[in-house]
Amino acid sequence: MTEAPENKRSRYMEWAKLCSGARFNLATSGLTSVVTAEFPLRLEEVEVNGPGGYGYAPLLERIARHTGAPLECIVTAAGTSMANHLAMATLLAPGDEVLIEQPAYGPLLDVAHYLGAQVRRIERKFEHDFTISLGEMEAAITPATRLVVLSNLHNPTGALIPAETLRAIGGMAQRAGAWVLVDEVYLEMLFDRAPPFSFSLGENLSVTSSLTKTYGLSSLRCGWILADSKLARRIWLLNDLFAATPAHPAEKLSVMAFDHLDRFRDRARGLIETNRTLLNGFLDSRSDLECFRPPAGTVVFPRLTNGDPDGFLQLLREKYETSVVPGRFFELPRHFRLGIGGDTTNLRAGLERLDAALDEFARK
Numbered sequence: 518m519t520e521a522p523e524n525k526r527s528r529y530m531e532w533a534k535l536c537s538g539a540r541f542n543l544a545t546s547g548l549t550s551v552v553t554a555e556f557p558l559r560l561e562e563v564e565v566n567g568p569g570g571y572g573y574a575p576l577l578e579r580i581a582r583h584t585g586a587p588l589e590c591i592v593t594a595a596g597t598s599m600a601n602h603l604a605m606a607t608l609l610a611p612g613d614e615v616l617i618e619q620p621a622y623g624p625l626l627d628v629a630h631y632l633g634a635q636v637r638r639i640e641r642k643f644e645h646d647f648t649i650s651l652g653e654m655e656a657a658i659t660p661a662t663r664l665v666v667l668s669n670l671h672n673p674t675g676a677l678i679p680a681e682t683l684r685a686i687g688g689m690a691q692r693a694g695a696w697v698l699v700d701e702v703y704l705e706m707l708f709d710r711a712p713p714f715s716f717s718l719g720e721n722l723s724v725t726s727s728l729t730k731t732y733g734l735s736s737l738r739c740g741w742i743l744a745d746s747k748l749a750r751r752i753w754l755l756n757d758l759f760a761a762t763p764a765h766p767a768e769k770l771s772v773m774a775f776d777h778l779d780r781f782r783d784r785a786r787g788l789i790e791t792n793r794t795l796l797n798g799f800l801d802s803r804s805d806l807e808c809f810r811p812p813a814g815t816v817v818f819p820r821l822t823n824g825d826p827d828g829f830l831q832l833l834r835e836k837y838e839t840s841v842v843p844g845r846f847f848e849l850p851r852h853f854r855l856g857i858g859g860d861t862t863n864l865r866a867g868l869e870r871l872d873a874a875l876d877e878f879a880r881k
């Protein structure tokens with residue numbers, strides 16, 4: 518068997534699936550997964566087969582209520598992952614120019630390369646708290662740009678893009694005849710402070726999200742795209758070439774989840790609040806890490822001030838049995854991504870090990 522070509526794989530996903538596991542796993546980005554006993558399961562309502570068609574009406578209604586988007590502007594998909602793929606594949610043809618934030622969540626770049634797009638980058642700088650410069654955005658969007666791709670909250674840093682910035686980017690893109698795709702799978706981690714999904718900020722803004730990250734319900738694969746109704750229709754039609762028909766039991770379970778979403782939201786809020794206190798204590802104590810502290814979310818992206826980052830990550834994993842995501846997966850090898858959405862006991866132990874590993878590394 519020959520090696521898979523570089524544009525038909527995701528190095529980050531391979532690493533996440535095969536290598537991220539450790540006794541103390543600080544590499545995850547979402548909330549610790551809901552277990553069946555916590556789920557409001559009404560088994561008698563689960564059906565094996567469904568009605569088919571373009572979207573399961575009860576689920577579309579729940580997503581409409583949850584997001585504020587009209588029914589005809591919603592496409593359901595297998596997680597934000599498939600939602601991103603479908604949106605990008607609908608909007609991009611081979612050779613089209615796409616402007617993607619840097620650093621970026623690996624699969625966003627991987628999908629663009631797979632689609633044969635010309636990938637250009639817009640930098641989010643550590644020195645500027647990973648904000649997006651509107652001046653640089655204006656210069657980067659050209660008449661050739663077909664699509665701008667951003668994440669909000671940003672993976673890997675957790676930075677929030679203010680609504681007025683997104684609205685301005687939407688305006689710039691519109692003048693160039695381009696779309697903006699905003700992956701907002703982490704946005705709801707702002708809870709009461711969460712702004713509406715940025716779909717509402719302009720007709721060329723399209724949003725993807727799911728029940729994965731905030732609600733700990735990854736395996737339901739309950740994702741969605743919010744897009745202008747004509748674009749939504751095109752995405753549904755393209756989906757006929759990919760997933761075509763969703764798993765109906767998952768749709769039924771997703772409806773149940775939406776009907777008890779407050780329960781999952783409270784669970785997430787409590788866990789993140791507790792865990793953020795631990796994280797802040799840890800970051801306050803380390804002068805050898807520089808870290809932008811985001812307003813919310815489950816990830817931070819500290820930078821090592823000294824030493825060889827690969828050597829440090831090896832020490833952390835091999836001697837201290839702790840994993841974080843190496844910054845090379847986000848094109849910034851001096852950084853690493855630290856996830857705080859896991860079980861508190863495990864996080865506390867993981868941070869203690871990270872502390873000890875940093876101490877040992879500094880003595881070398």
Ligand SMILES: Cc1ncc(COP(=O)(O)O)c(C=O)c1O
Pocket residue numbers: 546595596597598599622668672700702726727728729730735740
């Ligand atoms: C920015 C971003 N988008 C999408 C995903 C995948 O989300 P889902 O589980 O909904 O497919 C992730 C997961 O890490 C992510 O970080």
